Amino acid sequence: MGATRYREIAESLRHAIRTGTYPLGSRLPSESDLATRWEVSRGTVRQAVALLASEGLIGSRQGARRVVLRQERRQSFQQLNSFAQWAQAMGCEVTSRILTRTLRPATDEEAERLDTDPGTEILYVLRLRHLDGEPVMVERTVYADWVAPAVLELPEDCVSIMDSIAERADIVAHYGEHLIDAVAAGSEDARLLQIRRASPLLRQRHLSYTAAGRAIEWTDDRYRAGSVVFNVMNSAAAAPLERRAGPDVTG
């Protein structure tokens, strides 16, 4: 996390927005104004404001000053990819328990997701996760063969598998792809989460991979309804999220 000039400026602007120096709906100083104040070129100022725009904090239109759209910064990638990091940042007490760990050949779908050959030995993990003592999420993950040894070493109450394998085996997620939808609780889900069968669950399936593009894991996380909300901010300039048809859309 290198400290650069444009990150400094961005952080200063973030702080000014959060503390009300530039209230919601107000206009930011012009680029040339900021460039003068910070004694940098206009290009560097543009890098700073582009960062804030990508965080959804400000919006812009040609010819008009930039406008403050929100006061709070969006959470980081780590917090989206890691349940533990997210929950800790929220100030919740997180506990987890690995219920089963099974080495077995990958199914065709798993092999495709993990970009490996069908039949490769992968590691399947079933895990139950709690917030402040309440069971909130069931996690079913398959880890790629080259990751499995590191995961097998971990204790069954390990709070964050991703953090642990980053530290011990230097396996770090750089990219993620997420599929979000709603499903009815199956009997295993219902038993573990202590809810009725067919209750609504928010499902987040995601694939993590390294900076080099190597797949690490493919996971199916199911949250009790009401426990979690996903939030996304977009604009005509940038739309990070897309909507897709589910399997049972007719046609």
Next chain:
Amino acid sequence: MGATRYREIAESLRHAIRTGTYPLGSRLPSESDLATRWEVSRGTVRQAVALLASEGLIGSRQGARRVVLRQERRQSFQQLNSFAQWAQAMGCEVTSRILTRTLRPATDEEAERLDTDPGTEILYVLRLRHLDGEPVMVERTVYADWVAPAVLELPEDCVSIMDSIAERADIVAHYGEHLIDAVAAGSEDARLLQIRRASPLLRQRHLSYTAAGRAIEWTDDRYRAGSVVFNVMNSAAAAPLERRAGPDVTG
């Protein structure tokens, strides 16, 4: 949609990625290489590749060539904000019916979302939407007072309200904020979607506003489970989506 040099280059690269000139996992030419080929400066090439990166197509790390992460472009902002535009792009037949339109004072929550005073007269619309004849989504929207007249003029089978008011009244959404979670179907939901009460629904609440930051509408869309999946791609560099606690997380 102005044609600029960097957009041209981006479109050309997108095409090359989609058609396999640069397959999944392969490396893109270097910036200086592209700059020479296109007879532009390196800065312009960087704008082009930044665009592709924001679409999730390519990833980058300092010192190494850019890598192809996916082949297909993410859908546009319009398609995320507009059910009709999304469905049409998918090749589905879309129909909609406005069931009720009611002018009434805004509740406190609605007033806050629409950034107006509690008690301001807003327009509440209940609408049922079909894909290929199947009821798929229930939409409950409140429109800001200044938008209401344009919406009241529309026929009850209007396919896209956002498109129509853009055309007739020049009211265009530029930004959106989305909250995604799962809920159980209420009795009205169940009746309209022809499913059982308490069935799982994927809920997308969203707020649209203009380029100037003025709130247009606040809506609660509920999809039949299995009909739609939200997809997001993120990286350590950019995380557009965040996870939030729901109302009934303990603590």
Next chain:
DNA sequence: AAGTGGTCTAGACCACCTA
């Protein structure tokens, strides 16, 4: 009409990866 953001150039130095 003046101000502002959007686009573009032609350089430069550095940190990092790959061979």
Next chain:
DNA sequence: AGGTGGTCTAGACCACTTA
């Protein structure tokens, strides 16, 4: 060690908004 992306500069012209 050479190549590559990340950062930064100091200009320029244009399209658009605002007063």
